[in-house]
Amino acid sequence: MAATVGRICGARLLKNYGLVTPQVLKITVCQLSTSTHGWTRNRKLLLSTLGVVGGGVGALLFALEQSVQASEGEAHPAHQPWSHNGWFQSLDHASIRRGYEVYKQVCKACHSLQYIAFRNLVGVTHSEEAAKAEAAEVMIRDGPDEQGNYFERPGKLSDYFPSPYPNENAARAANNGAYPPDLSLICSGRKGGEDYIFALLTGYMDAPAGVILREGQNYNPYFPGGAISMAQVLFNEAAEYSDGTPATASQLAKDVATFLRWCSEPELDDRRLMTIKVIGMFSMLAAIVYYFKRHKWTTMKSRKLAYKPVSKK
């Protein structure tokens, strides 16, 4: 590797210390060297210019990134102790189910969830019958039928969650020009993931002095820029839970954030289960391979070579 890099750059990182010729064999002795001894002036100049330019560009990028961040001045969401944090933890399915109820009763009025179908709920939050009943509650636009007309029918398991608005313009018109983003991938799409969503939903406050909000805007320190067009939607008892959990604002936010994490990564549990299996399998295989390698190489490794000097007569 070092030799190849050295050759490409012409830097000769691996130095050739000449030929050592013990009678028959010609061995080139190479040694990794970091000393600049023996570099030509041009090479030193080139490398130092590269170093200075590279460092300068890095510092500039860092400064630019910092300046942009500083101008936004948003608060960082606090890390919450999610029960699904950690490599071997699964999602809390009771919480996903409650989160779905929050989405259905509150967020669905404005946000679509276009990549999640009712069949995805089966075995995660609902039984097949219950998921069918959930699907049948919504009307889906289908068609064209034999006469070429579009029609509405009750949803089926294979249907995706319908959008609250027919298109983006209608969504903007209903929300002061702001577009409520699709929530299917929002948890992976925002820095901070579920921490951010929890902080956003529970972080509304009065705008501090000096912050001017336009009509329809609200102040939320976690939203980049602070002025968000979504009003506070989660209050105590803003939604009802079927399992009797007290529906405080923070409980609603926690559950909907867990639900949105599941929407972003429905395969999360399977992936973690697979990780456990793969780590288990590979450690067993590694042990076998190690033993087998020792077994096969034992004759080579324990071999002893001896030279018998030819006695001069």
Ligand code: HEC
């Ligand atoms: C009355 C309509 C409405 C409801 C109800 C609503 N939202 Fe929003 N939401 C919006 C609008 C509008 C925006 C866009 C805000 C902006 O860009 O300023 C938004 C933006 C968001 C964002 C994106 C913030 C970002 O970083 O871009 C998230 C996350 C979000 N909403 C989550 C939710 C959740 C979860 C619920 C349900 C508990 C919910 N919303 C309910 C209207 C709504």
